[in-house]
Amino acid sequence: MLLKEIKRIYHLELDPVFPKGEVDSFFYLVIEHYLGLERFVLVMEPNLVVSKENEEPLFYVLSQLKEERPIQHILGKAHFCELEFYVDQNVLIPRPETEELVYWILEELQRQDSTKEIKILDIGTGSGCIGISLAKNLSNAKVVAMDISKKAIQVAERNAKKNNVDIEFVEGDILSILDFEGKFDVIVSNPPYVRELEKVEMKNNVLDHEPESALFVSDRDPLIFYKKIVQFGVDHLKKKGVLYFEINQYLGEETKELLGNGKFSEIELRKDMFGNDRMLKGMLNA
Known part of the structure:
Protein backbone atom coordinates (compact mmCIF):
# COMPACT_ATOMS: atom_id res chain seq x y z
CA MET A 1 0.00 0.00 0.00
CA LEU A 2 1.16 3.56 -0.64
CA LEU A 3 2.34 5.32 2.50
CA LYS A 4 0.30 8.39 1.59
CA GLU A 5 -2.81 6.17 1.49
CA ILE A 6 -2.07 4.94 5.02
CA LYS A 7 -1.77 8.56 6.12
CA ARG A 8 -5.14 9.28 4.50
CA ILE A 9 -6.68 6.38 6.44
CA TYR A 10 -5.20 7.72 9.68
CA HIS A 11 -6.97 11.02 9.10
CA LEU A 12 -10.20 9.35 8.01
CA GLU A 13 -10.31 7.28 11.21
CA LEU A 14 -8.86 9.73 13.72
CA ASP A 15 -9.88 13.25 12.63
CA PRO A 16 -13.30 12.85 14.33
CA VAL A 17 -11.48 12.26 17.64
CA PHE A 18 -8.27 14.34 17.50
CA PRO A 19 -7.20 17.66 15.94
CA LYS A 20 -5.79 17.23 12.42
CA GLY A 21 -2.34 18.44 13.47
CA GLU A 22 -2.23 15.88 16.27
CA VAL A 23 -3.14 13.11 13.83
CA ASP A 24 -0.26 14.21 11.61
CA SER A 25 2.03 14.03 14.64
CA PHE A 26 0.81 10.50 15.47
CA PHE A 27 1.45 9.34 11.92
CA TYR A 28 4.98 10.73 11.75
CA LEU A 29 5.91 9.31 15.16
CA VAL A 30 4.66 5.89 14.07
CA ILE A 31 6.52 5.76 10.74
CA GLU A 32 9.69 6.96 12.44
CA HIS A 33 9.37 4.32 15.17
CA TYR A 34 8.48 1.33 13.00
CA LEU A 35 9.92 2.21 9.60
CA GLY A 36 12.77 4.58 10.45
CA LEU A 37 11.31 7.22 8.12
CA GLU A 38 11.61 10.98 8.59
CA ARG A 39 8.49 13.15 8.59
CA PHE A 40 9.35 14.74 5.23
CA VAL A 41 9.56 11.37 3.42
CA LEU A 42 6.31 11.88 1.51
CA VAL A 43 7.63 15.14 0.08
CA MET A 44 10.71 13.35 -1.23
CA GLU A 45 8.98 10.08 -2.17
CA PRO A 46 5.25 10.72 -2.65
CA ASN A 47 4.65 7.25 -4.10
CA LEU A 48 6.55 5.27 -1.48
CA VAL A 49 5.11 1.76 -1.10
CA VAL A 50 4.95 -0.01 2.28
CA SER A 51 5.11 -3.80 2.32
CA LYS A 52 2.30 -5.84 3.82
CA GLU A 53 4.58 -6.87 6.69
CA ASN A 54 5.45 -3.26 7.50
CA GLU A 55 1.81 -2.17 7.27
CA GLU A 56 0.76 -4.35 10.20
CA PRO A 57 2.25 -2.33 13.09
CA LEU A 58 0.96 0.91 11.53
CA PHE A 59 -2.60 -0.36 11.51
CA TYR A 60 -2.21 -1.90 14.98
CA VAL A 61 -1.27 1.53 16.33
CA LEU A 62 -4.22 3.05 14.47
CA SER A 63 -6.58 0.63 16.23
CA GLN A 64 -5.11 1.58 19.61
CA LEU A 65 -5.36 5.30 18.86
CA LYS A 66 -9.03 4.87 17.96
CA GLU A 67 -9.50 3.61 21.54
CA GLU A 68 -7.81 6.84 22.70
CA ARG A 69 -4.80 5.07 24.15
CA PRO A 70 -1.86 7.52 24.43
CA ILE A 71 0.67 7.26 21.61
CA GLN A 72 3.46 7.26 24.21
CA HIS A 73 2.04 4.12 25.81
CA ILE A 74 1.62 2.41 22.46
CA LEU A 75 5.21 3.12 21.45
CA GLY A 76 6.50 2.72 25.01
CA LYS A 77 8.43 5.97 24.98
CA ALA A 78 8.20 9.71 25.42
CA HIS A 79 10.72 12.46 24.75
CA PHE A 80 11.60 15.04 27.37
CA CYS A 81 14.47 17.53 27.51
CA GLU A 82 16.10 15.79 24.53
CA LEU A 83 16.09 12.46 26.38
CA GLU A 84 13.97 9.37 25.83
CA PHE A 85 11.85 7.90 28.64
CA TYR A 86 9.89 4.68 28.95
CA VAL A 87 6.32 5.36 30.11
CA ASP A 88 3.32 3.20 30.92
CA PRO A 96 6.21 20.30 27.58
CA GLU A 97 5.29 22.59 30.49
CA THR A 98 7.37 20.44 32.80
CA GLU A 99 10.30 20.75 30.40
CA GLU A 100 10.06 24.52 30.88
CA LEU A 101 10.40 24.04 34.64
CA VAL A 102 13.48 21.87 34.18
CA TYR A 103 15.10 24.34 31.80
CA TRP A 104 14.47 27.14 34.30
CA ILE A 105 16.21 25.17 37.04
CA LEU A 106 19.10 24.28 34.74
CA GLU A 107 19.51 27.88 33.65
CA GLU A 108 19.96 28.95 37.26
CA LEU A 109 22.08 26.04 38.50
CA GLN A 110 24.46 26.06 35.54
CA ARG A 111 25.48 29.60 36.50
CA GLN A 112 26.78 28.37 39.83
CA ASP A 113 30.16 26.90 40.74
CA SER A 114 30.31 23.59 38.87
CA THR A 115 32.84 22.13 41.30
CA LYS A 116 30.44 22.34 44.23
CA GLU A 117 28.03 19.43 44.74
CA ILE A 118 24.36 20.32 44.37
CA LYS A 119 21.92 18.13 46.30
CA ILE A 120 18.50 17.93 44.64
CA LEU A 121 15.30 16.25 45.82
CA ASP A 122 12.57 15.47 43.28
CA ILE A 123 9.26 14.84 45.08
CA GLY A 124 6.68 12.79 43.18
CA THR A 125 9.15 11.72 40.53
CA GLY A 126 6.84 9.50 38.45
CA SER A 127 8.75 8.54 35.30
CA GLY A 128 11.78 10.29 36.74
CA CYS A 129 11.80 12.84 33.94
CA ILE A 130 12.62 15.84 36.15
CA GLY A 131 15.29 14.28 38.34
CA ILE A 132 16.92 12.35 35.50
CA SER A 133 17.04 15.39 33.22
CA LEU A 134 18.66 17.44 35.97
CA ALA A 135 21.19 14.70 36.75
CA LYS A 136 22.01 14.26 33.05
CA ASN A 137 22.73 17.96 32.58
CA LEU A 138 24.46 18.70 35.89
CA SER A 139 27.63 16.71 36.46
CA ASN A 140 27.86 18.02 40.02
CA ALA A 141 24.31 17.07 41.02
CA LYS A 142 23.41 14.40 43.56
CA VAL A 143 19.74 13.63 42.96
CA VAL A 144 17.30 11.88 45.27
CA SER A 149 4.16 4.40 44.02
CA LYS A 150 6.48 1.40 43.92
CA LYS A 151 5.54 0.80 40.28
CA ALA A 152 6.38 4.39 39.39
CA ILE A 153 9.78 4.02 41.05
CA GLN A 154 10.41 0.89 38.99
CA VAL A 155 9.68 2.89 35.82
CA ALA A 156 11.95 5.72 37.01
CA GLU A 157 14.76 3.29 37.83
CA ARG A 158 14.47 1.86 34.34
CA ASN A 159 14.71 5.37 32.90
CA ALA A 160 17.71 6.29 35.03
CA LYS A 161 19.52 3.21 33.73
CA LYS A 162 18.40 3.97 30.17
CA ASN A 163 19.83 7.49 30.40
CA ASN A 164 22.96 6.42 32.29
CA VAL A 165 22.49 8.51 35.44
CA ASP A 166 22.92 7.55 39.08
CA ILE A 167 19.95 8.55 41.23
CA GLU A 168 18.81 7.46 44.70
CA PHE A 169 15.15 6.45 44.70
CA VAL A 170 13.01 6.55 47.83
CA GLU A 171 9.51 5.13 48.21
CA GLY A 172 7.49 7.44 50.44
CA ASP A 173 4.34 9.51 50.85
CA ILE A 174 5.19 13.18 51.27
CA LEU A 175 1.87 13.76 53.06
CA SER A 176 2.74 11.40 55.89
CA ILE A 177 6.50 11.03 55.88
CA LEU A 178 8.03 11.61 59.32
CA ASP A 179 11.62 10.39 59.30
CA PHE A 180 13.56 11.86 56.42
CA GLU A 181 17.19 12.84 56.71
CA GLY A 182 19.19 15.26 54.65
CA LYS A 183 19.36 18.86 53.57
CA PHE A 184 19.07 19.92 49.95
CA ASP A 185 20.12 22.83 47.80
CA VAL A 186 17.06 22.37 45.60
CA ILE A 187 13.69 20.70 46.09
CA VAL A 188 11.51 20.37 43.00
CA SER A 189 8.04 18.92 42.69
CA ASN A 190 5.29 18.48 40.14
CA PRO A 191 2.69 17.11 42.56
CA GLU A 198 -11.43 20.27 36.20
CA LYS A 199 -11.93 16.69 34.95
CA VAL A 200 -14.44 17.97 32.41
CA GLU A 201 -11.59 19.80 30.63
CA MET A 202 -9.50 16.67 30.21
CA LYS A 203 -9.37 14.21 27.34
CA ASN A 204 -10.22 10.53 27.61
CA ASN A 205 -6.68 9.49 26.68
CA VAL A 206 -5.56 11.13 29.95
CA LEU A 207 -8.51 10.17 32.16
CA GLU A 212 -5.43 9.35 38.90
CA SER A 213 -3.34 9.53 42.07
CA ALA A 214 -0.67 11.50 40.19
CA LEU A 215 -3.19 13.93 38.71
CA PHE A 216 -6.10 14.78 40.95
CA VAL A 217 -6.72 16.46 44.28
CA SER A 218 -9.87 17.20 46.22
CA ASP A 219 -11.75 20.39 45.40
CA ARG A 220 -11.87 21.01 49.15
CA ASP A 221 -8.09 21.18 49.61
CA PRO A 222 -6.43 21.49 46.20
CA LEU A 223 -3.14 22.78 47.61
CA ILE A 224 -2.66 19.96 50.08
CA PHE A 225 0.60 18.78 48.50
CA TYR A 226 2.01 22.29 48.19
CA LYS A 227 1.33 23.08 51.84
CA LYS A 228 3.10 19.92 52.94
CA ILE A 229 6.07 20.38 50.59
CA VAL A 230 6.55 23.99 51.66
CA GLN A 231 6.61 22.83 55.29
CA PHE A 232 8.97 20.00 54.34
CA GLY A 233 11.17 22.48 52.48
CA VAL A 234 11.55 24.67 55.55
CA ASP A 235 12.97 21.65 57.38
CA HIS A 236 15.00 20.09 54.58
CA LEU A 237 16.34 22.92 52.45
CA LYS A 238 19.72 24.38 53.25
CA LYS A 239 19.79 28.10 53.99
CA LYS A 240 19.21 29.89 50.71
CA GLY A 241 18.07 26.59 49.24
CA VAL A 242 15.47 26.90 46.48
CA LEU A 243 12.06 25.32 46.09
CA TYR A 244 10.58 24.89 42.60
CA PHE A 245 7.02 23.84 41.76
CA GLU A 246 4.90 23.10 38.75
CA ILE A 247 1.46 24.42 39.66
CA ASN A 248 -2.20 24.54 38.72
CA GLN A 249 -2.69 27.41 36.27
CA TYR A 250 -5.86 28.52 38.06
CA LEU A 251 -4.25 28.68 41.50
CA GLY A 252 -1.07 30.63 40.81
CA GLU A 253 -1.56 33.43 43.31
CA GLU A 254 -2.95 31.10 45.97
CA THR A 255 0.07 28.81 45.65
CA LYS A 256 2.43 31.78 45.66
CA GLU A 257 0.92 32.91 48.97
CA LEU A 258 2.07 29.66 50.60
CA LEU A 259 5.67 30.82 50.14
CA GLY A 260 4.92 34.32 51.36
CA ASN A 261 5.00 33.32 55.00
CA GLY A 262 8.22 35.11 55.88
CA LYS A 263 10.37 32.00 55.44
CA PHE A 264 10.88 32.35 51.68
CA SER A 265 12.08 35.25 49.57
CA GLU A 266 12.84 35.95 45.90
CA ILE A 267 9.47 34.40 45.11
CA GLU A 268 8.77 34.22 41.39
CA LEU A 269 5.68 33.02 39.55
CA ARG A 270 6.25 32.23 35.87
CA LYS A 271 3.93 31.53 32.96
CA ASP A 272 4.37 28.65 30.55
CA MET A 273 4.51 28.83 26.75
CA PHE A 274 0.72 29.00 26.64
CA GLY A 275 0.56 32.05 28.94
CA ASN A 276 -0.69 30.13 31.98
CA ASP A 277 0.69 30.47 35.51
CA ARG A 278 2.66 27.24 35.72
CA MET A 279 5.96 27.54 37.63
CA LEU A 280 6.84 28.86 41.05
CA LYS A 281 10.13 29.43 42.82
CA GLY A 282 11.10 30.56 46.31
CA MET A 283 14.37 30.76 48.26
CA LEU A 284 14.53 29.77 51.90
CA ASN A 285 15.69 32.75 53.94
CA ALA A 286 19.09 32.55 55.61
Whole structure:
Protein backbone atom coordinates (compact mmCIF):
# COMPACT_ATOMS: atom_id res chain seq x y z
CA MET A 1 0.00 0.00 0.00
CA LEU A 2 1.16 3.56 -0.64
CA LEU A 3 2.34 5.32 2.50
CA LYS A 4 0.30 8.39 1.59
CA GLU A 5 -2.81 6.17 1.49
CA ILE A 6 -2.07 4.94 5.02
CA LYS A 7 -1.77 8.56 6.12
CA ARG A 8 -5.14 9.28 4.50
CA ILE A 9 -6.68 6.38 6.44
CA TYR A 10 -5.20 7.72 9.68
CA HIS A 11 -6.97 11.02 9.10
CA LEU A 12 -10.20 9.35 8.01
CA GLU A 13 -10.31 7.28 11.21
CA LEU A 14 -8.86 9.73 13.72
CA ASP A 15 -9.88 13.25 12.63
CA PRO A 16 -13.30 12.85 14.33
CA VAL A 17 -11.48 12.26 17.64
CA PHE A 18 -8.27 14.34 17.50
CA PRO A 19 -7.20 17.66 15.94
CA LYS A 20 -5.79 17.23 12.42
CA GLY A 21 -2.34 18.44 13.47
CA GLU A 22 -2.23 15.88 16.27
CA VAL A 23 -3.14 13.11 13.83
CA ASP A 24 -0.26 14.21 11.61
CA SER A 25 2.03 14.03 14.64
CA PHE A 26 0.81 10.50 15.47
CA PHE A 27 1.45 9.34 11.92
CA TYR A 28 4.98 10.73 11.75
CA LEU A 29 5.91 9.31 15.16
CA VAL A 30 4.66 5.89 14.07
CA ILE A 31 6.52 5.76 10.74
CA GLU A 32 9.69 6.96 12.44
CA HIS A 33 9.37 4.32 15.17
CA TYR A 34 8.48 1.33 13.00
CA LEU A 35 9.92 2.21 9.60
CA GLY A 36 12.77 4.58 10.45
CA LEU A 37 11.31 7.22 8.12
CA GLU A 38 11.61 10.98 8.59
CA ARG A 39 8.49 13.15 8.59
CA PHE A 40 9.35 14.74 5.23
CA VAL A 41 9.56 11.37 3.42
CA LEU A 42 6.31 11.88 1.51
CA VAL A 43 7.63 15.14 0.08
CA MET A 44 10.71 13.35 -1.23
CA GLU A 45 8.98 10.08 -2.17
CA PRO A 46 5.25 10.72 -2.65
CA ASN A 47 4.65 7.25 -4.10
CA LEU A 48 6.55 5.27 -1.48
CA VAL A 49 5.11 1.76 -1.10
CA VAL A 50 4.95 -0.01 2.28
CA SER A 51 5.11 -3.80 2.32
CA LYS A 52 2.30 -5.84 3.82
CA GLU A 53 4.58 -6.87 6.69
CA ASN A 54 5.45 -3.26 7.50
CA GLU A 55 1.81 -2.17 7.27
CA GLU A 56 0.76 -4.35 10.20
CA PRO A 57 2.25 -2.33 13.09
CA LEU A 58 0.96 0.91 11.53
CA PHE A 59 -2.60 -0.36 11.51
CA TYR A 60 -2.21 -1.90 14.98
CA VAL A 61 -1.27 1.53 16.33
CA LEU A 62 -4.22 3.05 14.47
CA SER A 63 -6.58 0.63 16.23
CA GLN A 64 -5.11 1.58 19.61
CA LEU A 65 -5.36 5.30 18.86
CA LYS A 66 -9.03 4.87 17.96
CA GLU A 67 -9.50 3.61 21.54
CA GLU A 68 -7.81 6.84 22.70
CA ARG A 69 -4.80 5.07 24.15
CA PRO A 70 -1.86 7.52 24.43
CA ILE A 71 0.67 7.26 21.61
CA GLN A 72 3.46 7.26 24.21
CA HIS A 73 2.04 4.12 25.81
CA ILE A 74 1.62 2.41 22.46
CA LEU A 75 5.21 3.12 21.45
CA GLY A 76 6.50 2.72 25.01
CA LYS A 77 8.43 5.97 24.98
CA ALA A 78 8.20 9.71 25.42
CA HIS A 79 10.72 12.46 24.75
CA PHE A 80 11.60 15.04 27.37
CA CYS A 81 14.47 17.53 27.51
CA GLU A 82 16.10 15.79 24.53
CA LEU A 83 16.09 12.46 26.38
CA GLU A 84 13.97 9.37 25.83
CA PHE A 85 11.85 7.90 28.64
CA TYR A 86 9.89 4.68 28.95
CA VAL A 87 6.32 5.36 30.11
CA ASP A 88 3.32 3.20 30.92
CA GLN A 89 0.02 3.44 32.79
CA ASN A 90 1.83 3.74 36.14
CA VAL A 91 3.29 7.20 35.48
CA LEU A 92 2.28 10.51 33.96
CA ILE A 93 3.39 11.18 30.41
CA PRO A 94 5.97 14.02 30.54
CA ARG A 95 4.56 17.37 29.39
CA PRO A 96 6.21 20.30 27.58
CA GLU A 97 5.29 22.59 30.49
CA THR A 98 7.37 20.44 32.80
CA GLU A 99 10.30 20.75 30.40
CA GLU A 100 10.06 24.52 30.88
CA LEU A 101 10.40 24.04 34.64
CA VAL A 102 13.48 21.87 34.18
CA TYR A 103 15.10 24.34 31.80
CA TRP A 104 14.47 27.14 34.30
CA ILE A 105 16.21 25.17 37.04
CA LEU A 106 19.10 24.28 34.74
CA GLU A 107 19.51 27.88 33.65
CA GLU A 108 19.96 28.95 37.26
CA LEU A 109 22.08 26.04 38.50
CA GLN A 110 24.46 26.06 35.54
CA ARG A 111 25.48 29.60 36.50
CA GLN A 112 26.78 28.37 39.83
CA ASP A 113 30.16 26.90 40.74
CA SER A 114 30.31 23.59 38.87
CA THR A 115 32.84 22.13 41.30
CA LYS A 116 30.44 22.34 44.23
CA GLU A 117 28.03 19.43 44.74
CA ILE A 118 24.36 20.32 44.37
CA LYS A 119 21.92 18.13 46.30
CA ILE A 120 18.50 17.93 44.64
CA LEU A 121 15.30 16.25 45.82
CA ASP A 122 12.57 15.47 43.28
CA ILE A 123 9.26 14.84 45.08
CA GLY A 124 6.68 12.79 43.18
CA THR A 125 9.15 11.72 40.53
CA GLY A 126 6.84 9.50 38.45
CA SER A 127 8.75 8.54 35.30
CA GLY A 128 11.78 10.29 36.74
CA CYS A 129 11.80 12.84 33.94
CA ILE A 130 12.62 15.84 36.15
CA GLY A 131 15.29 14.28 38.34
CA ILE A 132 16.92 12.35 35.50
CA SER A 133 17.04 15.39 33.22
CA LEU A 134 18.66 17.44 35.97
CA ALA A 135 21.19 14.70 36.75
CA LYS A 136 22.01 14.26 33.05
CA ASN A 137 22.73 17.96 32.58
CA LEU A 138 24.46 18.70 35.89
CA SER A 139 27.63 16.71 36.46
CA ASN A 140 27.86 18.02 40.02
CA ALA A 141 24.31 17.07 41.02
CA LYS A 142 23.41 14.40 43.56
CA VAL A 143 19.74 13.63 42.96
CA VAL A 144 17.30 11.88 45.27
CA ALA A 145 13.86 11.06 43.83
CA MET A 146 10.78 10.17 45.88
CA ASP A 147 7.43 8.68 44.92
CA ILE A 148 4.57 7.02 46.76
CA SER A 149 4.16 4.40 44.02
CA LYS A 150 6.48 1.40 43.92
CA LYS A 151 5.54 0.80 40.28
CA ALA A 152 6.38 4.39 39.39
CA ILE A 153 9.78 4.02 41.05
CA GLN A 154 10.41 0.89 38.99
CA VAL A 155 9.68 2.89 35.82
CA ALA A 156 11.95 5.72 37.01
CA GLU A 157 14.76 3.29 37.83
CA ARG A 158 14.47 1.86 34.34
CA ASN A 159 14.71 5.37 32.90
CA ALA A 160 17.71 6.29 35.03
CA LYS A 161 19.52 3.21 33.73
CA LYS A 162 18.40 3.97 30.17
CA ASN A 163 19.83 7.49 30.40
CA ASN A 164 22.96 6.42 32.29
CA VAL A 165 22.49 8.51 35.44
CA ASP A 166 22.92 7.55 39.08
CA ILE A 167 19.95 8.55 41.23
CA GLU A 168 18.81 7.46 44.70
CA PHE A 169 15.15 6.45 44.70
CA VAL A 170 13.01 6.55 47.83
CA GLU A 171 9.51 5.13 48.21
CA GLY A 172 7.49 7.44 50.44
CA ASP A 173 4.34 9.51 50.85
CA ILE A 174 5.19 13.18 51.27
CA LEU A 175 1.87 13.76 53.06
CA SER A 176 2.74 11.40 55.89
CA ILE A 177 6.50 11.03 55.88
CA LEU A 178 8.03 11.61 59.32
CA ASP A 179 11.62 10.39 59.30
CA PHE A 180 13.56 11.86 56.42
CA GLU A 181 17.19 12.84 56.71
CA GLY A 182 19.19 15.26 54.65
CA LYS A 183 19.36 18.86 53.57
CA PHE A 184 19.07 19.92 49.95
CA ASP A 185 20.12 22.83 47.80
CA VAL A 186 17.06 22.37 45.60
CA ILE A 187 13.69 20.70 46.09
CA VAL A 188 11.51 20.37 43.00
CA SER A 189 8.04 18.92 42.69
CA ASN A 190 5.29 18.48 40.14
CA PRO A 191 2.69 17.11 42.56
CA PRO A 192 -0.96 16.25 41.87
CA TYR A 193 -2.79 19.53 41.32
CA VAL A 194 -5.80 19.02 39.03
CA ARG A 195 -9.03 19.60 40.93
CA GLU A 196 -11.87 17.12 40.51
CA LEU A 197 -13.98 19.92 39.02
CA GLU A 198 -11.43 20.27 36.20
CA LYS A 199 -11.93 16.69 34.95
CA VAL A 200 -14.44 17.97 32.41
CA GLU A 201 -11.59 19.80 30.63
CA MET A 202 -9.50 16.67 30.21
CA LYS A 203 -9.37 14.21 27.34
CA ASN A 204 -10.22 10.53 27.61
CA ASN A 205 -6.68 9.49 26.68
CA VAL A 206 -5.56 11.13 29.95
CA LEU A 207 -8.51 10.17 32.16
CA ASP A 208 -8.54 6.53 31.08
CA HIS A 209 -4.83 5.79 30.85
CA GLU A 210 -2.82 7.90 33.31
CA PRO A 211 -2.74 7.35 37.11
CA GLU A 212 -5.43 9.35 38.90
CA SER A 213 -3.34 9.53 42.07
CA ALA A 214 -0.67 11.50 40.19
CA LEU A 215 -3.19 13.93 38.71
CA PHE A 216 -6.10 14.78 40.95
CA VAL A 217 -6.72 16.46 44.28
CA SER A 218 -9.87 17.20 46.22
CA ASP A 219 -11.75 20.39 45.40
CA ARG A 220 -11.87 21.01 49.15
CA ASP A 221 -8.09 21.18 49.61
CA PRO A 222 -6.43 21.49 46.20
CA LEU A 223 -3.14 22.78 47.61
CA ILE A 224 -2.66 19.96 50.08
CA PHE A 225 0.60 18.78 48.50
CA TYR A 226 2.01 22.29 48.19
CA LYS A 227 1.33 23.08 51.84
CA LYS A 228 3.10 19.92 52.94
CA ILE A 229 6.07 20.38 50.59
CA VAL A 230 6.55 23.99 51.66
CA GLN A 231 6.61 22.83 55.29
CA PHE A 232 8.97 20.00 54.34
CA GLY A 233 11.17 22.48 52.48
CA VAL A 234 11.55 24.67 55.55
CA ASP A 235 12.97 21.65 57.38
CA HIS A 236 15.00 20.09 54.58
CA LEU A 237 16.34 22.92 52.45
CA LYS A 238 19.72 24.38 53.25
CA LYS A 239 19.79 28.10 53.99
CA LYS A 240 19.21 29.89 50.71
CA GLY A 241 18.07 26.59 49.24
CA VAL A 242 15.47 26.90 46.48
CA LEU A 243 12.06 25.32 46.09
CA TYR A 244 10.58 24.89 42.60
CA PHE A 245 7.02 23.84 41.76
CA GLU A 246 4.90 23.10 38.75
CA ILE A 247 1.46 24.42 39.66
CA ASN A 248 -2.20 24.54 38.72
CA GLN A 249 -2.69 27.41 36.27
CA TYR A 250 -5.86 28.52 38.06
CA LEU A 251 -4.25 28.68 41.50
CA GLY A 252 -1.07 30.63 40.81
CA GLU A 253 -1.56 33.43 43.31
CA GLU A 254 -2.95 31.10 45.97
CA THR A 255 0.07 28.81 45.65
CA LYS A 256 2.43 31.78 45.66
CA GLU A 257 0.92 32.91 48.97
CA LEU A 258 2.07 29.66 50.60
CA LEU A 259 5.67 30.82 50.14
CA GLY A 260 4.92 34.32 51.36
CA ASN A 261 5.00 33.32 55.00
CA GLY A 262 8.22 35.11 55.88
CA LYS A 263 10.37 32.00 55.44
CA PHE A 264 10.88 32.35 51.68
CA SER A 265 12.08 35.25 49.57
CA GLU A 266 12.84 35.95 45.90
CA ILE A 267 9.47 34.40 45.11
CA GLU A 268 8.77 34.22 41.39
CA LEU A 269 5.68 33.02 39.55
CA ARG A 270 6.25 32.23 35.87
CA LYS A 271 3.93 31.53 32.96
CA ASP A 272 4.37 28.65 30.55
CA MET A 273 4.51 28.83 26.75
CA PHE A 274 0.72 29.00 26.64
CA GLY A 275 0.56 32.05 28.94
CA ASN A 276 -0.69 30.13 31.98
CA ASP A 277 0.69 30.47 35.51
CA ARG A 278 2.66 27.24 35.72
CA MET A 279 5.96 27.54 37.63
CA LEU A 280 6.84 28.86 41.05
CA LYS A 281 10.13 29.43 42.82
CA GLY A 282 11.10 30.56 46.31
CA MET A 283 14.37 30.76 48.26
CA LEU A 284 14.53 29.77 51.90
CA ASN A 285 15.69 32.75 53.94
CA ALA A 286 19.09 32.55 55.61
